Amino acid sequence: MSTTDRVRKLALLAGSVALTVAVLAAHNSPAAAYELSIYASTPAMVWGGVAAAFLSGALVAFTARVRSGVWAAAVGLVGGATLTVFGLPLLRGYEFYGVGDSLSHVGWAREIAAGAHDPTNLLYPGVHSLTVFVGRVADVPMTQANMVVALVAIPFVFLLFVPLAAELIAATPRAYTVGLLVAALFVPINNVSVHPNTHPASQAILLFAFLLYLALAYTTGDLDAGRGDESRDSAGGRGDRIHRSAGGRGDSTASPWLVLGTGTGVLLVLASAAVVFVHPQQALNVALVFAAIAAVQFLARRFAANRALAAHRPLYVHTAVLLAVFFAWTPRFDRAQGAFTGTIESLVQSGPSAGGVVSQRSASLTVVGGSLPELFGKLFGVATVCSALAAGLLGVGLYRRYRDSDALVGYVGAGLVPVVGVFLVVLASNAGDMYFRYHGFIMVPVSILAAAALARARNWAAHRGAARAGAAIVVVLLLGLAPVGAVAIHPSPYVYQPTKHVTAAELDGFGSAFEYREDGVEFAGVRGGPRRFVDYHYGTERARTTLSFPGYRDAIPPGVFAAGNYTDAFGDPRYIVLTERDYEREVGLYGGFRHPESGFSAFETAPGVNHVRTSDGVDVYVVREDDA
Incomplete structure (x- = not known):
């Protein structure tokens, strides 16, 4: 064993001990009364342990051999530290977290558990049904079960699939590590219309990372190893699969409507249908993304048959299934129809504009000692950096006319077009702060593209003899953004909001x-x-x-x-x-x-x-x- 390997293992050991101490310290210091700030009320030992674990895990993950045991342990340490911050209300013994909508959602869950309400009569029963399931299996109150779903289970899915999607797009060895550190920022959470506590739209937005990864993996066949491509089991292993993902070696001979022949296709169909029951509005956004990708695939098959993009499996069936489930389920509820009608009316009626709302809130912020630019920097500073990185990757792809290695970048860019269009429409309407919900949704693919951009930039530097410099810049940037993202996950006086402690x-x-x-x-x-x-x-x-x-x-x-x-x-x-x-x-x-x-x-x-x-x-x- 080399000295470097020993140092890595000692760093992992120290980080693991630090994280264990942090978790125990948080658990042993439960909230005795209402806490205005979960950050200020949490012992410094917790923050020190989490920071040490995150730092050691990140550095080892960036230097260890990818897919080695040491690398896997480092990735787990980073994920554990991140989930500790997100799940802090649960660790600190909060009776409940989320004084607004969240209490109402637990009220529905309690009715479902008691048999007093049929979940099929609820517009979005997904999170409530998961709450009941966890409560019954773990034999815990619905408040605790609900926090497990919102603060642990769904953030874990986001942390898992953002780096997988980034790796699929970037097709570089360190992309997963970069993607994990970007995912740890939780850029979609803005605490305006997307929240860490129970809020079905927020949970659906975080789950979009899973759906987008499945969609990209299905088009390339990355998860269906051994089906029609012997090279997938070749000695090249993962390197071949990464090259296939970027280059687009799909199965052009298969029928574009045949999805049941692949496990990924079946899983994507089921997941696409399921997201409707988590939150129909976000499901419609997913459908817009899928439809845009399917349109690109259709045009590629028609006008660019020799390109690798044209050989990818199309998303026609998945888009159709998602829309079919949406239109079969959603119109049954007056609330959904009213929301659609209200948005249309707000476009043609006078009322408070987005600029007026911002001006009003800016005045209120000034009175309590804050300012709008300051709050914007705290809530959206990280999102702005990620947006710039994503725009850079899309710009490079456009400049290169989306050659084969940029096919997946083009898919995600195409998927963003209709959603950004809806965002602008809602921004122009008088629909309150609903546009921040669309902003959160957009930040999921933006996070993935930002991670892919950094991974490719690091790889570009490595191929030009500047591997260490490129890696150092990426690491410093991500570690610098990490605390900025962490302090904005939960509402607190830092962002002029109280913690949602009940x-x-x-x-x-x-x-x-x-x-x-x-x-x-x-x-x-x-x-x-x-x-x-x-x-x-x-x-x-x-x-x-x-x-x-x-x-x-x-x-x-x-x-x-x-x-x-x-x-x-x-x-x-x-x-x-x-x-x-x-x-x-x-x-x-x-x-x-x-x-x-x-x-x-x-x-x-x-x-x-x-x-x-x-x-x-x-x-x-x-x-x-x-x-x-």
């Missing part, structure tokens, strides 16, 4: 308030009513159809909150629930911008307001005019 006391406090409330007395709360907790406790479907919960969405007007004149404002009796999360968000993060500290203090002295229930971090007040 404590056990908060769930219990709302549950007690609902159980012992007077019939007919409405609720109200800071920035909105208790609807998410109503969804969780009563079941989301019941809450939205038959429950008629009083004050389901009612918010305390900011002016009333600041003045404390509740009896004049409400007239009828009201329950008001204040949580530690409300106080930390409004006072600790936003400095009392809309809800000042004096407003929280006034509840103890305001006329007609009585403190009727308290628990750790949850206080329930009742407002009655006759008590004033």
Whole structure:
């Protein structure tokens, strides 16, 4: 064993110990109360261990022989460190993670588990069904099962298939390592419309990496070794397969409609259909990508029959199956039809433009001490770098007129065209911040192309006698971007957002308030009513159809909150629930911008307001005019 090998193994050992210590430290320091920032509340030992593990794993993965045991261990160490950061709420013992939509999705999952709601009557039952499956198999509460799905299982799929897709496109030995480090940035997560917590659109976006890899692998036949190509089992091994992927040695003799003869084709059909049940909107985006690739393949077969691209297996069947499942499933739901109609109407009606929304939020950011350029850099700085790299690779391919080795780059570039077009349409409409959801989707292929660009750049430098310099530049760039990406995975004051921590006391406090409330007395709360907790406790479907919960969405007007004149404002009796999360968000993060500290203090002295229930971090007040 050489000295270099010993150093690599010692580095892996040190990194593994560091990661183990980090995981144990996180597990042994559970959140005792609401945490405004998961980053600040997590012990420094955790961050030190994760950083050491990631750094040692990355350096060894870049220097060890590809596909060796040492390389595989290094890749596993990088993936483990990344998942530790993404799954930190689970490790830190959070009761739940995701105070908004996520609680409603758990409410649906609880109804499905109890047999009170048929998943086929839900527009996107995929994540909910997975939650129920994990909960039953592991015998854990639905809150924990849901976090396992959103914070571990689906991010793992993203981490696995982004580097595989990058390797397929770049066709260079180090592409997988580069792809893994790019995937670890989780560029699609922007915490505006794509989130780490349970949010089916976000989970579908991350799963797109799996679908895109399968699509590219199917076209080239990369996974179907031994079918019609004896060279796939030749002594050249993986090098031949990489060359085949880049060069496009597909099976031109097979029928373009025959997909059941390959395992990859069958798997892609099933996965394409399944994504509809995770989130139909994202499934339609996938269909647009597949349709664009299929169109390129059709044109290549018709007008460039001698090119390797024309010999690839086409995606006609998969595109047709995906669209068929989408149109068979989605129109059954009024919500889907309403979303489509609303987007069309927003194009022709006046309303707040994207520029107006940005200006408004920029003004709010300035008040709390931030700025739009600063926030953009924090949320989208890494995405901008990756976009530039992807654009460079597409530009090189275009300059070379997409020769055979650029075929897969051309596919991904073609797939981006219709999705970017939809993004621009939504951006021009008055559809809120929906365009950030399309941005997240676009960032999946952009991440793959960026990784392929870096891998090819490193390979280009190696062929010109600058292997070490090229590798050093790539490593330094990716390791420099890693902490920038890591601190933006979870919402925190760093990006002017509170962590989406839900404590056990908060769930219990709302549950007690609902159980012992007077019939007919409405609720109200800071920035909105208790609807998410109503969804969780009563079941989301019941809450939205038959429950008629009083004050389901009612918010305390900011002016009333600041003045404390509740009896004049409400007239009828009201329950008001204040949580530690409300106080930390409004006072600790936003400095009392809309809800000042004096407003929280006034509840103890305001006329007609009585403190009727308290628990750790949850206080329930009742407002009655006759008590004033």
